[in-house]
Amino acid sequence: MALIVQKYGGTSVGTLDRIRNVAARMKRTRDEGNQVVAVVSAMSGVTDGLIKMARELSENPSERELDVLLATGEQQSIALVTMALHDLGVDAASITGRQAGIFTTGSHTRGRILNMDPSLMRGFLDEGKTLVVAGFQGVTPDGMIHTLGRGGSDLTAIAVAAALKADVCQILTDVDGVYTCDPRIVKNARKLPEISYDEMLEMASSGSKVMQSRSVEFAKKFGVVFEVRSSLNDNPGTLVLEEHPNMENVVIRGVSIERSQARVTITGIPDEPGMSGRILGALGDAEINLDMIISNIAHDGFARHSFTMHSSDLGKAQAALKPLLNELANSKIETEAGIAKLSAVGIGMRSHSGVAATMFKALGDAGINIGMISTSEIKIAVTVDETRIEDAARAVHDAFDLDKAPA
């Protein structure tokens, strides 16, 4: 008998009919001889409705109280899904974040999981019950309700799977799995049977928004193998797991893109210790998330720094840098919006040479100019003009034969 954790998002439980579908799927998994623990989100729309009320009462509602308010969404879902299971004759019980023993730390609305005490769930499972656990929430060690922020229900599912030593953790979502590239852009993109945690992390940070990075990091840390698959059909999805030797045979696992990027380049910066820290500090204080960061000494002896960020942060970045640049007589700032980032990701890169050359040649042959380049051990990322990003994705996808399953 396997123990299967299934995560259902807000769309999957968005109406009473969909809640019945979730219950039916859980029953099917149980009837196949498994123990089943579902982690569910709030019904879609519920959280937004609660936030709207909060904002009408207070311009800047207290985060502690937002947590108390928003946690009710998942608490409603678990009761309703459990009732639907009862209606199908399944012995089931709902479990709040607190009852699941999810203890958290960090600021309100952005909790991190500190540790887990699954003893209540374990006892219920031993009694033969199917469980429905509230996603997105836990409780601080002193008993305050705490939500886990964006993607919190995925994190709950991974953590519950880890704590219960589940055999499988299924993230049921509105996509079929993880693809070699977004199939809306690259028609012959292929669903990957498996991908390593590190590749998944690079894909996520490069714009493939299947899951938040911290859920993948948590799974990697605790060795939780999980599967991203569709909540609408029974097709196998993509397994996300620790890399194994065979995986290195594939040079590039996938290609991901991120649109609406902008670049800031500042030149004429004295090549002095501490100067990079002041620049990055000013941007960090303004809460701007930088993506690519490239620094160099130009032939004039001054330093030159380039960063990319989401284009919505561009104005804020210029304002944040202004005081510092005003101090520096020779400094100049240059900005460019309307760019996008393309990343090719694969652990095979570590043992194969010529990957960058293949990628750059493919882009060149397609007549696409490369802007900035940044690399990690398992990723090569470039910026291109946003109008060419889809052509670029197709060119790189073709160049590495990603439509063909590896031998």
Add this chain to the structure above:
Amino acid sequence: MALIVQKYGGTSVGTLDRIRNVAARMKRTRDEGNQVVAVVSAMSGVTDGLIKMARELSENPSERELDVLLATGEQQSIALVTMALHDLGVDAASITGRQAGIFTTGSHTRGRILNMDPSLMRGFLDEGKTLVVAGFQGVTPDGMIHTLGRGGSDLTAIAVAAALKADVCQILTDVDGVYTCDPRIVKNARKLPEISYDEMLEMASSGSKVMQSRSVEFAKKFGVVFEVRSSLNDNPGTLVLEEHPNMENVVIRGVSIERSQARVTITGIPDEPGMSGRILGALGDAEINLDMIISNIAHDGFARHSFTMHSSDLGKAQAALKPLLNELANSKIETEAGIAKLSAVGIGMRSHSGVAATMFKALGDAGINIGMISTSEIKIAVTVDETRIEDAARAVHDAFDLDKAPA
């Protein structure tokens, strides 16, 4: 500095504007130099909406899961009221039933309070915070969410006041206080400045639905003085407290009525030990709440039993008695619907004679026939034809000069 517990019902927090009013009233009470702890219900309509969803998913939804579902209503209210307090600059925090340390026992959806651990609330009060506590809910000793059934928020308020040794507990509601009779029936009914727990209990059980009996019983047990007053104005309401010697000077404190009653009389019952137990047992097994119970031996040597109940239970009662009556050759059943009960209540009755005579004469003078009569130490109750119940109330109210404040 006094510690004041205030209870606000679902209508008082039924819209965001009303939530702002509640926050403003709490702030005013605080600005007058008091510590304030509010107990709030779910926004009106929220609980019904949740129950509707539950019934769509399951004909007979699990009571454990109903508790999990319904408890979210109050949890939303406490967060929203707290946000409204913050918006007025009041340092405030929401407190769930669990955080309030309300430990419960009994079946789901009908919890009873077992004990209280107010240490978290006490700590927050010591920090100068105003508190907003979720009514209607607690937690079992093993951590399951538990609701307290009808009138549960009143019970929470009394329990919180007891645990915190509050100076005052205000039940803020849509009536001004407790009246000598329903002012819609008796135009010159008078608001009582005070009433004893026992009188309030007799009034409640006789149809004055200001509060559920168990909340009054809880207050009596723990000596919590509470005040029933309007949430819409600042008029003083009615204090409910342990009787004191002066209270006995008033013969009758008030008159209450209960409509839609029915009577069942069974005759020809053998006068044997255990027979009454079998009859009451059959009605109890059918979950029929009996009100007045009168038994007697008729001149034919057989016993005769009469009961009153709500008229909606009449059919169920006849069905429940049928098997037993079929066994008894001489038995006969007679039923009467369309009656109502009038009760005159007052602890002064204990030390004054002739009370019943005054009451019966007043009814006789008004041409009203008395059906059944039952009495307790502080109550005289009679049944009359339902069409005459308002006349009866006015006649008895006049006979005891209840419109005039006692000297």
